[in-house]
Each structure stands twice: as C-alpha cells, then as structure tokens.
Amino acid sequence: MKLPKINSLYGRIFAIFWTTMLLVLIAVLSLPHLDPRVARDVPSDTLTKLYKVRDKVQNRLEGETDLSRAIMTFDNQFSRGNNHRKNEVPRLFLSEQDGTILSTQDRDSFKFRTLQNFITSVESPDTPMQKLYGKYMLAGPLPITLADQELHMYIGMRWNQPPPFLINLFDKPLQLLLAVMAVSTPLLLWLAWALSQPARRLERAARRVAKGEFTEDPELETGTAEFKQAGSSFNQMVLAVNQIISGQQRLLSDISHELRSPLTRLRMATALATRKQGESPELKRIDTEAQRLEQMIGELLELSRMNIDSHVTRETQPASSLWEEILDDAQFEAEQRGKQLTYSDIPDVTLSGNPKLLMSAIENIIRNAICYGQNKIDIEMQVEQQHLLICVEDDGPGVPEEEINDIFRPFYRVSTARDRESGGTGLGLAITQSAVLQHNGEITASRSKLGGLKMAVKLPLSL
Template sequence: MPNRLFIKLLLGFWLCSSLIIALVGLLPLLQQNHDKAPLAPHLEKVLAGVAQRMQANPSLIPSDFLRHWERHRSMEGKPLRLYLVNSQGQVINTNRVSRSVRNFMLMADEEKHPISHQFKDELVFGPYAFSLQGEPYFLYGRLPDSHPRPWFFFFIENKLLTLSLAIALSGLLCGLLAWHLGKALNSLKKSANALAQGDLSNRVDSATTERNDEIGELASAFNSMADSIETMVNNQQRLMGDISHELRTPLTRLQLSLALARKKGQQSTETDRIAYEAEQLERLITELLELSRAKLSTNETKVHLGLAESLSQVLDDAEFEAAQQGKRLTIEIEESIELSHYPKALSRAIENLLRNAIRYAAQEISLHATHSATQVHITIKDDGPGIDAQELEAIFKPFYRPDSARQRESGGWGLGLAITEAAITAHKGNIKAQNCQPHGLEVTITLPA
C-alpha cells in the first residue's frame, strides 16, 4: 500500500504548484477570449459600404477619398478611421499606422475570418475583403472605444503584483499543509516530553490518533507504549510497597522477641544492637512505603485550599526546630495563593526540604511562595555549603546521597528528596536545585495554579 503521508505531501505541493501555474497561464487566454469577438453586423455594414463605393469608382483608391470620408463620418459621435491594405499587406491610404492596428492585422490573418478586438482604449475590426480590377484589397477600421475591463485584466497589466500574489498564495497553501502535519507532530512531541518528565498519565489527543495516516498510527502506537510503561511502573511501585508492607510482619515479631528478652532480664550489648538495627529497618520501611504512596498518589484526594493554611503545621514545626538549633527561618507566603493539591503529600515534600535546609544551614533559611496566573512558585533557600554542581540533579533519585559538601553524617537512606520529587510530580509540577553565591542551596518548586 502506498505511503499515505507521502501521497499527502506529493498531492499538496503538486496541486499547489499546478494551481498557481494554471491560474497565471490562463490570464492571457482569458484576455484573448474576452477581447476577441466576431465582426459585428453594423461594423461590417460600414466597411461593406465603403468597399462598394470604391468598387463602383476605382479612381477613389489613389485619391483622398478615405480621408475625406473619415472627416464627415462618425459612429456614435466617435471618429472612425479606415485602413486600406493591398495584397502585399501594405497600408496604401496613410503612412501612420498604430501598433495596435498592425498587431490586429497579424491576429486577423491567423483567424482567417473577420473579427473585432478590444484594445485598452480602441476597437479595431476587419478585414472586409473585396476585389477591384482583379486585385484583392482588405479594409480595416479603428474606433476609439473603451469599456469596463474584467478584474483579471488588472493582474495581466500588473505582472509584478501578480507574481507576488502567486507566491503569497503558494506560501499560504503550503503553510496550511505544514500546519496540518506540524500540529499533530507537536502534540506528539508534547506528550513525549510529558512522559519523559514523569507524567505517565499523559496521552496524545484523540484528534491525532484518529488521523488516517502514518502520524495517526504513530500516535496510537505511542499511547499503547505509554499505557504499558504506566502499568509497568505502577506495578513496580505497588510491588515495592507490598514488599515493604510484608517486611513489617517479621520485623514486628523481631521487636516483640527483643521486648520479651529484655523483660526476662536477657538484655546485653548484642540485644541493644539488634534493637537499634531493627529501629533503623523500621524507619527505612516506613520511608519506602511513603515513597510508594507518593508515586502512586493513592492515599488521598485533591482539595482546593490556601497554601499557607495547608502548610501551617509544617511551618510551625520548622520554625520551632530552627529556633532550637539557633537558626532563623524566614517565611513569606502570599495569602492569596490557593491551588488544588494533595495536602499530606505537599506538606511532606515541603517538610523534607525545610528539614534538610535547617540541618545544613549556617544561620539563615528562607521560604518564599509567589504565584502567577498559571503557576505557583515555592523557593526554599539556605546558607549552607551547597552541593557539587554535577550532583544537583541526582539528589532527587532514591537512595542517592552526595559525598560532597552535605555529608552522610545525618544517617538516612537518601529517600527524603525522592519522596519530595514524587510528591511534586504527582501534582504535575517540577522541582530543581541550584547552588547560591557565595554559598548555599536553593530549591525551587513550580506547581500548576
């Protein structure tokens, strides 16, 4: 089966160029057909009358008969000029022959019968053939005459403008074809970018998938691929959550056994170590479950609420924690900011960022929230040591902890920022980190308003 997209491109450009060539090529033919007409009876009667007088009196030919006749005759108040032509094509009654008359003689000779032709400001007609003393003669007439010209004459007389319009029309038609193809490709590109940024629910619109060409087939294949990826990733997250949940059962039994051993007086350095590691394992499992819930967004529904109200408890806790460490937290949130969000997920994301900032800040931490018509911007900044530039994007990956300025001394497993990134992605937002000058780290969250 022929390539349908190839056929669209071929027919589009071929029809476009053919249409322009046909329109431009038809203009001279339209002009010729409009101006050229059979010789009118009243004009033929005038030429026949003059010819009959010369046939009746051959001596009129070398005389000024025609010039004298023109002075006393007119048609509808317009002067009539006559041209007598011999068999050699020479005009014998005057030496002044206009270019239009000469052009008409050639035109009439090709037609082989009497015609009339409307030039820009005169009407030329003939020839009326007659013979005198065995010699053929031809009589032509010219009459000043102008009449309204059709619209296409404007384009014939203004060739540069006609060429410009043809180029513009060609560009318009090709532009429509390019838009028809580019719109679908742009929709496909947006969906691919959204999928790459973690929005697994994004799909190519139905207008693109319903196209009966290769682009429509590609869009359908892309949606099928996106469905498979979303299912696979969700299954993976559910598996991680299920495994983490199942690990709690043997861990609970282990902690219960330790409690019973301590109750029986069997406490030792080894049991204390086992209890510590069990506690660490409990915290790890809790964070894994939190990461799974954040990625699946199955633990709560969205609400439309003011940002300051939604984060009030988290901000109070952060101010208290900063004060306990002798550091200052500055909070600036516009009261008018409202958005649809998952309160627990967003609060956990901001809480993780604020705790990191407080932990590594020297003295100052700040949180600023502003909004525009379409977005909400939240910026958390500290004056700590910052992070190596090559690690700025990796810090949001699960189990990643930088070995540079922010050390591993805090413990943890590198899941806090991964949970934050998952929560922001669930809101269809984005998060990025960058170092400040002369030192410090700034994390910016952008959410749809």
C-alpha cells in the same frame, strides 16, 4: 458525487500543490485567448457589424469605375472621420490583396504603421482577425469590391474598454505577485493549520507526561494517518510506562510490608531472650539494629504509599494551600526549641501535582533545617521565569563540599555528626528528591550564607 477524504499528510500536501499548479496552468492557457494584443478571430456579433459597414461602403461607391477616384472618395468620407469625434468614429482602410495599402493620406502616421504590422500578422486573408495596439483596435481583412477590383478593407477604432484583469496582472509583476499570494495564502494557511493542530496536541500530551501526568489522550488518534499512528504509539507508550511505574511502586510497597512481619518476630524473640537471660550488650545491639531496620522499612513503605498512582493523581492548587499551615507549624516548633524561623510571603501562584508529595517534600527539608540549625532558619519563596523557587537555609554544621552531591542517594549518611547524631536512615532527602523530580522540578544543595546547608527547590508553575 462525494469526494474521498484525504487522510494522508502527504496526500494533502500533493493535493494543495496540484491544485495551485492547476490554477496557474489555467491562467497561463487562458491568457492568449483573453489577450486582445494577440491576433485572434473577431467575435460573431462584431463580425456582423463589420460586414454591415463593408456593405454600406460598397453600396456608396458602387457606381465608381475609376479606382483612384474611388480611393479618394473613400478617404474623404470614411477614412478621415468627423473632426470633432476623430478618436471615436471608426476609420476605414483599403489595401490590395498582396497587402499594399491604398490611401491618399500620409502613410508614416502611427495608424498606418500599425495597419502595416497588422496586415503582416494576419495568417489567412480569408478569416477576419482583430488585434489591439495600445488603445487602438484593428480588425480585418474584409473582402470588398471597388471599381471592379477585389480589395481588402480594414477597420480601426479606439479601444475604450479596460484591459482584462489577467492582462493587467501579467503586465505588472507586483500585482501578479499579490494575486498569486492572495490565491495561495488561504491554501497555505489551511495546510499550516492542518499540520499544526495534531502537532500541538502531541506537544501538549508530551508536556503532561513531562510533568508526570501519565494519561492517555484519545484526541491524539485523530487527523492524518501519520499523526494518527504517532498518537496511537504515544498513547501505548504512556500506558506501558504507567503500568511499569505502578508495578514497581506496588512491588516496593509489598516487599516493605512483608519485611515487617519477620522484624516484628525478631524483636519479640529478642524481648523474650532478654526476659530469660537478662540484659546483655549483644541483645541490646540486636534490638537497636532491628529498630533501625524497622524505621527504614517504615520510611520505604511510606514512600511507596505516596508514590503509588501519584503520577496519575494530579491536582491544581494554590501554593498557599500547600505550605501555609506547614510553615506556621514549623515556626512554632522552632520557637519551642529556642530557634528563630523566618519565611517570606507565599507567592499567589498555582502548581499542578500530587499535594501529599509536594507537602511532604518541603516539610522534610524544613524539619531537617530546624533539627540541624543552631539558631536561625530562613525560608524564602519567589517566582522566577514561570517557576517557583523555594530556598531553605540554616546555620548548622552543614555538609562537606565533597559530599553535597551524595546526600540525595538512598541510605547515604554523611561522615559528620549532622547525620550520625540524628540516627536517621538516609532516606529523607532521597524521598524529597523523588517527589520533586516527579513534578518536573529540580532540587540542589549548597553552602548557605548563614554557614550551614542551603536547599533550593525549583517547581514549574501551572499555566
């Protein structure tokens, strides 16, 4: 019959618990039946041999009518044994039916003391029992008739068999502990493995989501009922987040695209008005603001294009393939402007993410440093605790300390000439920060040792 499969986590725990308890219960219940130190029935084959010995003694002393002489003959022939094999030959003992030992030997010896204890522990004289004392086994009573009197006979022999395995365990707590550990460890290891596998799958899926990989994992919906339900809910959450992000990014892209049409018509109307009426400060101001608005929309459209499905499109690439060409081009551009750009070797590491976003983010920081730096730009890349740290510094005017935390806000422009002269829209660093955060990274701004601005980007490596 095929046993039903246990799909519940609690069901598995209870199954292992009751299995362990059943093994312990079986061991405890079987101990009295296996312990020779407890008085128990004599096995049938041994009992047959004992009766043969009894019959032999009874036949040997059959003609004796005096009980005293019969006891003396019994002690000399059957109780003392061979001197050379005293510990191997069984010894026989006699007692009255009330338990009084009949013997001509010293009754204070160990064998007689154990015999007296055995006689008192036998519950029914009609049923022969056996009991182990150390390495000495006593069996009896066997009914025997000597000198026309009904007596009991007992047989003692040396126990050369090794004690049962369970007896050794219960006599030695350390061995018992080791045995329990040997039995329970495989069950506990199996339980730990059964619990850890679904949890590890869920952990790996959570790491992928933290890195921006919003993909479903069918393996999460396997295993016990609890983890299967958690995996199903996790996949539904990933699907919902994926749809929300994609929907928002497409909405932003559609809005930016639709705004371009009225801006184009506005600039055409401004050009026609200028042609008819000639140049005027008002028309020039309208055209300037329209150009700036069109630039903003263009940057928003570019941002939305990069972000659409960027959380789904992920690749693992070496860092050199992402930024080596960008650094070479930036160095050439800086030389053309009469500035010095230096950069360290790119570490031999790999990153997982959207290549376009990663390239655009670092390129934007470098070009800002070239634009605002006066003479020197320094770029350093190094590995630090499973992260790639990229620092870009310049010797430009920098950013006031009170405004450093605001430069990543969309459309924010600092109060100094650093941003006003460029005519920027204030979206560059917002786009860069968005790209870095999508890759579970960090970006910070601070004062550079060169006197200008220092931008530090920290990206996790692909393991």
